[in-house]
Amino acid sequence: MLTLERVTKRFGGLTAVRDVSLDVRRGDLLGIIGPNGAGKTTLFNVIGGYYRPDGGRVVFDGRDVGGRPPHVICRLGLTRTFQLVKPFGNLSVVDNVMIGALTRLRRVSAARLEAERVVETCGLAPHAHARARALPIGLRKRLEVARALATRPRLLLLDEVMAGLTPSELTGIIELIRLLHADGLTLIVIEHVMAAMMRLAQRLVVLHHGEAIAEGTPAQVARDRRVIDAYLGDEFVLAQA
């Protein structure tokens, strides 16, 4: 569904993403992990059309989408969320989601119905008419997911939707992601909450200094020597054991 071939992104002398290749198949739930500054968000920005890759190809459904503007990529069926959430602050929750729904639906009334349904699915129904900026961070992360879902993506990119959440919020959002995946949605999830990813993802890619240093099931990755040295540390392995 999505194939990255040796994708590279440089900023001046700094190579934020170097030769990253990966393959996402329909129905996958892929996790991308790595320490801060590893290039995770940069990679999403390249896939989502915010940055033009300096090298390599981004192929979505057989089409090279590298460097296409974000709205085109979204309309092709690939929607991303933002790590630093970007709600339409002065609008209500349901209006936020409706703006997403209007990408596929031309009628405002139909989009409103769709938005109400998505708001319900994402557990935001009690806050549907609150202003987005009045929501606490946990709900704003949910809104970010809801709005993206309303565009009816076939591939959804979630950028650290779990970071900074309380344990109960975390459990809630993991349930939501599982639900969406069970419904047939393909997802790529960026996270550095390692424990959550071990529970959630089918497959993990580990980024370090812009390079993919390991790929495999969570269990395989957790045993990988390079991953332990670069990211997890021996303590993590002991704690898991």
Added chain:
Amino acid sequence: MASLPPRRWAALALLGVAALLPLVVRDAFVLDSLILILMWGALSAAWNVAGGYAGQVSLGHAAFFGIGAYSAALMTARFHQSPWLGLLLGVVLSIAAGGVIGYLSNRLRGPYFALSTIAFSQVLLIVASRWRGFTAGSEGIPVPFRPGLWTLGLGHVAWVYVALVVALVYYGVQVWLETSRIGYQLAGVREDEDAAEALGIASRRLKIRAVTLSAAMTAVGGTFWAQYVGFVDPFYVFSIDLSIRFALNTIIGGMGTALGPFLGSILITSLETYLRATFSGLKTGFAGIYLVIYGTALILVVRFAPEGLTGVAGRLGAWRARADA
């Protein structure tokens, strides 16, 4: 109809009063004030399309106003054609100019965009005031008065209805921007452009469209204003004062609301005409006092009602609803 929100009723009531007023009042001063309130209100509504709904705060909208004013004035004074053809020309030219400004809005943000719009209107001012052979330069152009609707040589009462139709149409455009698909998408772009893009909205094209629509609406207003007043002075029609007036009416009334620009215009225009009429006879330095009042009104709004008059009305409404409950 029963489901119409209170603010729409308020707008309809205001327009109704404006429509009925010429039937009972024949005083030229009152009718003149009414025409100006409606015209400045409509022009502020045009500004609101870019500044309020699209979030592109321009301080150069006088450029489009001047294009509309000059198109009609030159069409009638130089080519002896109908001002309606001038209106059409003004719309075409302002769409081109609006495209330029819209393009700038994709390159520059916030204050840099506002500054570039000022520069744009100043360039047009220089062209209009120096191109003596064609525009009569800084002397300005008197617009010939030929009675009739086709020549827009109308009496006060007829002008009230022309201004009223323009105001009603512009109000309608704003309501459309609040309730339509494109309006919601524009709100998304205004709130957060990156997020709007991520949701499949072609933000750049949408902003250019909004600014262009706003420009064309402003040019139409400029045409009617020039035909009504009968004289086009480059230092007035391209002035920063004028650009600020559009912005100020809207900010005081409520940005991004359909009623706001008209409320702002009612307050500011009537205050200004009243103060001018009261103080202009005095020899002392009172002639400019309306500017002081202008500034004071702006400070008060920014301090106590940053969302404008419509925001205050909304809060009062919510407070009363709570009190009733």
